[in-house]
Amino acid sequence: MKLVPAALEPHINRVDRQRSLMIGISTGLLAFWSAYRVLWSLYLSLTYDFLFGSLVFQIALWSVVGVAAAIASAAFIGRYLATASTDTPSEHS
Template sequence: MNIVPSRIHDQVSRVDRNYSLAIGIAAGLTAIWSLYRVFWLFYAAATFSTVGWSPVSLVVPLVLWGVIGVTSGLVAVVFLQRYAKEP
Protein backbone atom coordinates (compact mmCIF):
# COMPACT_ATOMS: atom_id res chain seq x y z
CA MET A 1 0.00 0.00 0.00
CA ASN A 2 1.37 3.39 -0.98
CA ILE A 3 0.54 6.32 1.30
CA VAL A 4 1.79 8.88 -1.23
CA PRO A 5 -0.74 10.10 -3.81
CA SER A 6 0.12 9.04 -7.35
CA ARG A 7 0.66 12.59 -8.66
CA ILE A 8 3.18 13.35 -5.93
CA HIS A 9 4.79 9.95 -6.40
CA ASP A 10 5.29 10.69 -10.10
CA GLN A 11 6.94 14.01 -9.31
CA VAL A 12 9.21 12.55 -6.61
CA SER A 13 10.28 9.62 -8.77
CA ARG A 14 11.73 12.08 -11.31
CA VAL A 15 14.26 13.30 -8.74
CA ASP A 16 17.73 11.76 -8.79
CA ARG A 17 18.53 9.35 -5.92
CA ASN A 18 21.37 11.47 -4.53
CA TYR A 19 19.27 14.62 -4.53
CA SER A 20 16.41 12.78 -2.87
CA LEU A 21 18.79 11.68 -0.10
CA ALA A 22 19.92 15.27 0.43
CA ILE A 23 16.35 16.58 0.42
CA GLY A 24 15.24 13.82 2.79
CA ILE A 25 18.06 14.51 5.27
CA ALA A 26 17.46 18.28 5.16
CA ALA A 27 13.73 17.83 5.67
CA GLY A 28 14.35 15.39 8.52
CA LEU A 29 16.65 17.87 10.24
CA THR A 30 14.00 20.55 9.80
CA ALA A 31 11.42 18.27 11.40
CA ILE A 32 13.73 17.61 14.35
CA TRP A 33 14.42 21.33 14.71
CA SER A 34 10.70 22.14 14.75
CA LEU A 35 10.12 19.46 17.38
CA TYR A 36 12.84 21.15 19.44
CA ARG A 37 11.12 24.52 18.98
CA VAL A 38 7.74 23.11 20.03
CA PHE A 39 9.34 21.65 23.17
CA TRP A 40 10.77 25.05 24.10
CA LEU A 41 7.45 26.75 23.35
CA PHE A 42 5.80 24.51 25.93
CA TYR A 43 8.60 25.28 28.36
CA ALA A 44 8.18 29.02 27.75
CA ALA A 45 4.42 28.74 28.21
CA ALA A 46 4.90 26.99 31.55
CA THR A 47 7.46 29.56 32.63
CA PHE A 48 5.31 32.51 31.59
CA SER A 49 2.29 31.14 33.40
CA THR A 50 4.22 30.93 36.69
CA VAL A 51 5.01 34.66 36.59
CA GLY A 52 1.46 35.65 35.69
CA TRP A 53 1.74 36.13 31.93
CA SER A 54 -0.71 34.48 29.61
CA PRO A 55 0.81 31.84 27.34
CA VAL A 56 -1.94 32.45 24.76
CA SER A 57 0.46 34.57 22.72
CA LEU A 58 2.50 31.44 22.02
CA VAL A 59 -0.34 29.74 20.13
CA VAL A 60 0.64 31.21 16.75
CA PRO A 61 4.28 30.02 16.92
CA LEU A 62 3.07 26.64 18.18
CA VAL A 63 0.77 26.21 15.20
CA LEU A 64 3.44 27.51 12.81
CA TRP A 65 6.19 25.16 14.04
CA GLY A 66 3.72 22.29 14.25
CA VAL A 67 2.75 22.71 10.61
CA ILE A 68 6.39 23.08 9.57
CA GLY A 69 7.31 19.95 11.52
CA VAL A 70 4.55 17.78 10.11
CA THR A 71 5.13 18.96 6.55
CA SER A 72 8.88 18.51 6.68
CA GLY A 73 8.44 15.11 8.32
CA LEU A 74 6.21 13.96 5.47
CA VAL A 75 8.63 15.33 2.87
CA ALA A 76 11.49 13.53 4.59
CA VAL A 77 9.62 10.23 4.58
CA VAL A 78 8.66 10.53 0.92
CA PHE A 79 12.13 11.43 -0.31
CA LEU A 80 13.92 8.89 1.89
CA GLN A 81 11.56 6.20 0.60
CA ARG A 82 12.51 7.31 -2.92
CA TYR A 83 16.18 6.99 -2.01
CA ALA A 84 15.71 3.54 -0.47
CA LYS A 85 14.07 2.27 -3.64
CA GLU A 86 16.48 0.55 -6.00
CA PRO A 87 17.23 2.56 -9.18
Protein backbone atom coordinates in the same frame (compact mmCIF):
# COMPACT_ATOMS: atom_id res chain seq x y z
CA MET B 1 1.24 2.44 4.02
CA LYS B 2 1.64 5.42 1.69
CA LEU B 3 2.32 8.82 3.27
CA VAL B 4 2.47 10.74 0.02
CA PRO B 5 -0.68 11.44 -2.03
CA ALA B 6 -0.81 9.67 -5.36
CA ALA B 7 -0.70 12.98 -7.25
CA LEU B 8 2.69 13.87 -5.72
CA GLU B 9 4.32 10.47 -6.08
CA PRO B 10 5.28 10.84 -9.77
CA HIS B 11 6.93 14.18 -8.99
CA ILE B 12 9.01 12.63 -6.20
CA ASN B 13 9.99 9.71 -8.42
CA ARG B 14 11.42 12.11 -11.01
CA VAL B 15 14.01 13.45 -8.54
CA ASP B 16 17.53 12.08 -8.88
CA ARG B 17 18.61 9.50 -6.29
CA GLN B 18 21.39 11.61 -4.69
CA ARG B 19 19.27 14.75 -4.69
CA SER B 20 16.43 12.85 -2.99
CA LEU B 21 18.86 11.85 -0.24
CA MET B 22 19.93 15.48 0.23
CA ILE B 23 16.32 16.69 0.30
CA GLY B 24 15.36 13.89 2.70
CA ILE B 25 18.16 14.70 5.14
CA SER B 26 17.48 18.45 4.93
CA THR B 27 13.77 18.11 5.56
CA GLY B 28 14.48 15.63 8.36
CA LEU B 29 16.70 18.20 10.05
CA LEU B 30 13.97 20.79 9.59
CA ALA B 31 11.47 18.42 11.21
CA PHE B 32 13.77 17.94 14.22
CA TRP B 33 14.30 21.70 14.49
CA SER B 34 10.53 22.23 14.37
CA ALA B 35 10.00 19.67 17.11
CA TYR B 36 12.63 21.44 19.21
CA ARG B 37 10.91 24.79 18.66
CA VAL B 38 7.50 23.37 19.60
CA LEU B 39 8.84 21.68 22.74
CA TRP B 40 10.74 24.82 23.77
CA SER B 41 7.65 26.99 23.20
CA LEU B 42 5.52 24.58 25.22
CA TYR B 43 8.10 24.65 28.02
CA LEU B 44 8.09 28.45 28.05
CA SER B 45 4.31 28.62 27.99
CA LEU B 46 4.01 26.17 30.89
CA THR B 47 6.74 27.85 32.91
CA TYR B 48 5.61 31.45 32.37
CA ASP B 49 1.82 31.53 32.11
CA PHE B 50 1.64 35.04 30.69
CA LEU B 51 3.57 34.04 27.53
CA PHE B 52 1.13 31.38 26.35
CA GLY B 53 -1.07 33.75 24.35
CA SER B 54 1.83 35.07 22.35
CA LEU B 55 3.23 31.59 21.66
CA VAL B 56 0.03 29.97 20.35
CA PHE B 57 0.70 31.12 16.79
CA GLN B 58 4.31 29.95 16.85
CA ILE B 59 3.38 26.56 18.30
CA ALA B 60 0.76 26.06 15.57
CA LEU B 61 3.07 27.31 12.81
CA TRP B 62 6.07 25.16 13.78
CA SER B 63 3.80 22.14 14.27
CA VAL B 64 2.51 22.44 10.70
CA VAL B 65 6.03 23.04 9.32
CA GLY B 66 7.35 20.04 11.27
CA VAL B 67 4.65 17.66 10.09
CA ALA B 68 5.06 18.74 6.46
CA ALA B 69 8.85 18.37 6.71
CA ALA B 70 8.54 14.93 8.31
CA ILE B 71 6.23 13.71 5.53
CA ALA B 72 8.54 15.11 2.85
CA SER B 73 11.56 13.56 4.53
CA ALA B 74 9.89 10.16 4.73
CA ALA B 75 8.88 10.38 1.06
CA PHE B 76 12.32 11.33 -0.23
CA ILE B 77 14.24 8.92 2.02
CA GLY B 78 11.81 6.19 0.96
CA ARG B 79 12.46 7.03 -2.68
CA TYR B 80 16.22 6.90 -2.04
CA LEU B 81 15.98 3.52 -0.31
CA ALA B 82 13.64 2.08 -2.94
CA THR B 83 16.04 2.88 -5.76
CA ALA B 84 19.01 1.67 -3.70
CA SER B 85 17.63 -1.85 -3.64
CA THR B 86 17.06 -1.88 -7.41
CA ASP B 87 20.38 -0.21 -8.34
CA THR B 88 22.69 -2.66 -6.58
CA PRO B 89 24.50 -4.86 -9.09
CA SER B 90 24.24 -8.57 -8.56
CA GLU B 91 27.45 -10.52 -8.07
CA HIS B 92 28.42 -12.91 -10.83
CA SER B 93 30.71 -15.82 -10.10
